[in-house]
Amino acid sequence: MIMKFFDREREINEILGILDETPDNIYFIYGPINSGKTTLMMEIINRLKDDKKYRIFYYNLRGVRISSYSDFFDIMFEIREDNKFKQMVKDADVLVEGIKFIEKTAKLFNESIILPSDLAKVILSKQKGFDVFRYLERVFREMNKKGLKPVIIIDELQRLKGLKSNGELIDDLFNFFVRLTKELHITHCFCLSSDSLFIEYVYDRAELRGRADYILVDDFDKETALKFMDFLSEDILGRKLSEDEKELIYSYVGGKPKDVYDVIIKLKLGKELKDILEFMLKEEIQKLKYFLEDVKEDDEELYNKIVDALKIFKENYEIEDIKIPKNIREFLVKKNILFLNPIEGTLKPQSFLVWNAIKKLLNGH
Numbered sequence: 411m412i413m414k415f416f417d418r419e420r421e422i423n424e425i426l427g428i429l430d431e432t433p434d435n436i437y438f439i440y441g442p443i444n445s446g447k448t449t450l451m452m453e454i455i456n457r458l459k460d461d462k463k464y465r466i467f468y469y470n471l472r473g474v475r476i477s478s479y480s481d482f483f484d485i486m487f488e489i490r491e492d493n494k495f496k497q498m499v500k501d502a503d504v505l506v507e508g509i510k511f512i513e514k515t516a517k518l519f520n521e522s523i524i525l526p527s528d529l530a531k532v533i534l535s536k537q538k539g540f541d542v543f544r545y546l547e548r549v550f551r552e553m554n555k556k557g558l559k560p561v562i563i564i565d566e567l568q569r570l571k572g573l574k575s576n577g578e579l580i581d582d583l584f585n586f587f588v589r590l591t592k593e594l595h596i597t598h599c600f601c602l603s604s605d606s607l608f609i610e611y612v613y614d615r616a617e618l619r620g621r622a623d624y625i626l627v628d629d630f631d632k633e634t635a636l637k638f639m640d641f642l643s644e645d646i647l648g649r650k651l652s653e654d655e656k657e658l659i660y661s662y663v664g665g666k667p668k669d670v671y672d673v674i675i676k677l678k679l680g681k682e683l684k685d686i687l688e689f690m691l692k693e694e695i696q697k698l699k700y701f702l703e704d705v706k707e708d709d710e711e712l713y714n715k716i717v718d719a720l721k722i723f724k725e726n727y728e729i730e731d732i733k734i735p736k737n738i739r740e741f742l743v744k745k746n747i748l749f750l751n752p753i754e755g756t757l758k759p760q761s762f763l764v765w766n767a768i769k770k771l772l773n774g775h
């Protein structure tokens with residue numbers, strides 16, 4: 411079954427508006443886990459498919475192991491033996507011919523840039539004083555001259571976190587992005603992540619003040635979530651849900667697209683709504699319970715502080731960030747229990763399910 415896309419008109423208009431202008435900023439697309447960031451970018455790519463001027467380079471770092479600088483390049487490029495290219499460059503400048511080659515082979519949507527191995531050898535041998543970013547800059551310049559608009563999208567940016575030399579790579583990568591946007595205005599750059607602490611880290615480290623902007627892709631608000639339920643139930647179940655059923659779903663999973671989708675799929679499999687929701691909640695409660703147990707075993711003092719912090723959410727879904735001491739809030743954000751919105755300065759549970767689990771578990775506290 412092909413997933414149908416729902417709503418997000420405001421975010422889509424904003425991003426299409428940005429793409430229509432000259433590149434001038436790096437954009438961080440952020441929001442809680444499973445809020446629909448990737449799905450939104452896929453929809454954007456889909457809407458651009460008939461517009462011949464865009465060349466989109468989309469890299470999803472999910473599920474790839476990045477332990478070195480060169481792993482990152484392996485993701486950006488697909489290196490292939492290419493005999494035609496060999497013929498082309500017999501006597502000519504490999505780099506110049508390479509640019510022509512990439513222009514020719516760049517499609518609307520590329521997972522990675524295809525590089526003939528002869529060209530890769532030249533680019534990757536830094537001794538020749540030519541590094542990958544400088545080469546790509548030349549490629550993008552040439553594309554611009556021809557009226558093409560390259561777009562780079564990096565999904566799951568936080569995967570760069572595990573890298574030993576990540577500081578270095580992040581500096582190089584974002585210097586490159588600043589050059590492509592603020593300085594040369596030749597390429598749109600978008601980075602997606604649900605890890606707002608990492609986005610903040612990148613922002614500070616790469617000195618992006620005044621050079622980057624943020625677009626929030628949040629879970630749906632209540633009104634939109636109920637409409638999303640109608641949209642999915644008609645499409646997947648072939649029937650409408652009652653108002654009571656929708657309210658019940660919302661009370662358990664809120665407006666998180668992935669959770670709402672999961673509920674509807676389980677309904678299709680013939681399960682009872684109440685059982686589905688109770689099961690999902692139980693799972694979340696168990697996760698949180700074991701997390702708290704581990705913390706308690708390790709450090710009782712920290713455990714007490716965490717319980718105090720989580721207690722604030724018994725009465726509120728969203729609070730001001732500084733209501734929880736920095737080390738505790740960062741710990742809970744890292745553990746994906748809370749979502750920090752560094753722009754608004756707010757904190758909330760990663761999902762309604764997590765919120766409900768907090769309320770259930772801390773009932774006696």
Ligand SMILES: Nc1ncnc2c1ncn2[C@@H]1O[C@H](COP(=O)(O)OP(=O)(O)OP(=O)(O)O)[C@@H](O)[C@H]1O
Pocket residue numbers: 413414415416417418441442443444445446447448449450566603604667668669671
């Ligand atoms: N606009 C939408 N229309 C239809 N379904 C959606 C939409 N947004 C999200 N979904 C559903 O929610 C799921 C999770 O969305 P997605 O993977 O895009 O989230 P994400 O924010 O990129 O996640 P992560 O936090 O892992 O980066 C999708 O697989 C899809 O089922």
